[in-house]
Amino acid sequence: MKRLSVLFLVFSLCFNVFSQTKTAQDVLNDFISQSELKNASVSVYAENLTTNTLVFDYNSNLALAPASVLKLVPTSMALELFGADYKFKTELAYSGQISADGTLNGDLYIIGYGDPCLGSQNFTSTYGKDFEILQTWTNEVKNLNIKKIKGNIIADISYFGEIPIPDDWIWEDIANYFGNQGSSLNFVDNLYYLHFKTGYTNGAATIITKIEPEGLGYKFDNQVLSSSTVWDNAYIYYTADKNQMQVKGSLAWKQDDFVVKGSIREPERYLVQAFSQNLNSNGISLDGNLKVISAFDINVPRKVFHTTYSPKLSDIVDYTNIRSFNLYAEMLAHHIMKKTEKSWNESVVEFWKKKSIDTDGLELSDACGLSRFNAITTKQIVGMLKYMGLYSANKDKFFTSLPIAGTNGTMSRFCIGTKAQNRLHAKSGSIARVRSYAGYIYNSNGDEIVFAVVVNNHSANSYRIKKIFEDFFAALVDIE
Template identity: 20%
Template sequence: MRQALYRGFLASCLVSLSTLSLAAQAAGFDHVAQLADKGFAISAQARLLGSGEVLGALDPDRALSPASVTKLYTAAAALDRWGPQHRFTTRFVSVGSVDPGGTLHGDLVLEGGGDPALTSEELWRLIQKLRESGVKRVDGQLVISQWRFGPVRCTTTDRCETRTRGTNAYSALLSSAAINYGSWCATVAPGSVGQPARITSCDTVTPTLRVDNQVRTVAANGSLSLSAARVTDSQGDTLKVSGQIPADSFPQAIYKASSDPADQTGQTLLALLQQSGVAVGRGYAVSQQPPPVTATQLAAVEGKPLQELLLRTLNYSNNFMADTLAMDLTVGSQQQLADAGEMLERFAAGLPGHGPATLKSGSGLTPGNRVSARSVDALLAAMYANASLFPTFVAGMQVPTNGPMHFIRRGSEVFQDHVMLKTGTLNEPVTVRAIAGYFRTREGRWGSFAVLINGTASTPYLSWRESLPLIAEDLTAMIESH
């Protein structure tokens, strides 16, 4: 009897201690902790950066998926490696010679430099420089060299599906010679009422992409309804577009990931060369080999500075740009996403107080990434302490009140105006809602925070509408109390 009573007393004490421990952990994150009751796994921490004082914590050492919060690691590692003003260079090279009449005798090689934001506009500039060098005709091939990386093996369901069918732009495939973010762009404009719409390329005068146009033009003030997908067969990519567009509608741009970014570059660049008056005798080919060491440079164009690339990567959570930057961190040729992940893990391991991390991509599109809230806080603290890099790093984050992503415009005015953040979202295989960044207190002191929320197979779907207000309430209380 006494043993039974003792066991009951001990169990009661353990329950009480467990409750007290949870309450202590949830201090500062009382609202976020409500999601734990629904079965969600949570890791959260907020602290002041000057003193290191922890304002709130909830299982801060628990490693969870950060989704696109991973992009903060990519941005920090890129800044640490190259600095804000670094530019990626794309070149035309050849081992051939140019005769007095302007004919290049040999292949014209585009050497991809891994520029995450290389667009048709930069290619036009590159072609102009080629013409200035005296080249008017190429009697060999146009060769697209993706020797650094590409094609990169897909490691997620979305990217693997993109090889045969593209229904979005966020899962674009990777290549060091990719253009236009690895996606095709087409413009749909109304035709005459009752007739098919006009579909043109965003990049070339004559479209290089096959188009299956099933869009009708309807009367003015009608409803706009467009559906598009890129499909691939033995002949290459085709953009299938259906629906309707009113006669008074503005042109609508459609973006769909290509099945082969380097091949897309070849098609587009060949068309641009021909349209600029530079004839290419033998079409184009894609190569994974570097140009011969005897090749000479005919023209080169530098991309946008890294600080501008990071602004786009973080503000718009661009997976293609983030993973391309992560691939750029690797050394050697024909690297894969796992190699980029290892470089990010090495960078994280060198941050004071960070602890272990699993990073399988630079975008967070891979669900296997794992970090803790304490680790993310360590990253944020390290970047805050770096006076030369911090302004560029924080500039890529969103202030909710005026950020480009409208879904973050929730919570109190204090939260809206005093927080700079990066979000992360995954819906498969489980729900992930992650958020991290900086805040300024009423007194102007800087703080950092990270909240990682992961679901399980048995938890309900969690929207930002449900989760963000809870995070905002907790951070608002911390900001106002300091």
């Protein structure tokens, strides 16, 4: 009798364990039934690459705004079109002649070819620390025995011409660090830094104590208040005067040095100014003006005397995806457009059609995902990821550019302590009421699942929407 009881208990336990194992449909139902997604547009698509089977297909043809998941498009295409080892260049050149007394009777040029990260502190091994690149360039001028420039110092941005701010980026975004449209001559990530000292009472005024780098010529109408309930809710706004900014919102109280990042509107102008100052501090004088040109007269002969190269494209792609860096994504898109001689949307559609992806409904306004007018389906995203994972010669470079849950980049605090930690390799995306993830995840059997999940117009706060997705991915690991 005791033996029968033991057998019954073992059977019951096994039955409970088996019955608690959720199917793919169970996991999907749990996800889409969350109250915060009741009025949202939700799309989920996933395939098991190991078994070649479908895992999820829910509204997979619904075209939605993907936020920063969209960065997967320019990064994958750039690797395919240019190659992982490709480098962007910036040239120094001069026109005219250098006399025996060290006078350049002509102009000194910085010629931009759209290096996304020229001078960036994200790549100090390439450009040096701080503004070391300016001294490197100054030394190259010295090597020509130039002591005086009897002409102009010119920033040449004719490679792309003037890049306009996308029409459908919202006003709240475009003056902040994530809203820079890029240039043929980007410099130090087109960023400046506002240092705030906040008050000790709720609602107290704040003080801007320092602006870095110096010499931008910007003025700020500071309306930021101290807050006991928020950390960083301050935004920079352009005004009718391009050198006058407004800063509104609130920052955490009781902070001696709270840093807010802004976008340098015309980085080429700042670069030519900073270079001129560095030349002057090294005893090289200028008898002329600082200029920016968006078109160059090819009849004017120029001699290139120095070329600065960027890091490898694969390194730029890594930073773009792992840190979700908007500027780099936008610049990669401009290079793709230059190569294909088509608009961004046309370039994307044509490229992926050739990879047998159905591009119906695909409409892209930018490359970084900031625009709410972007429209892409989860099935299209998975198609791109599937191609990169199975057929691309750059598949390893692309895969390692994706953040790992609980480990690095924008996913470093995601899924910590869950089964999805370290199994989930994905790009995340988030703008107002939008949350999305796309990439690869390994289930408990070691199967590789490629997926995309996009939610538009959810009603959850940031903590809650993060938890909904964490629960989804943790459950996805156990699906066989």
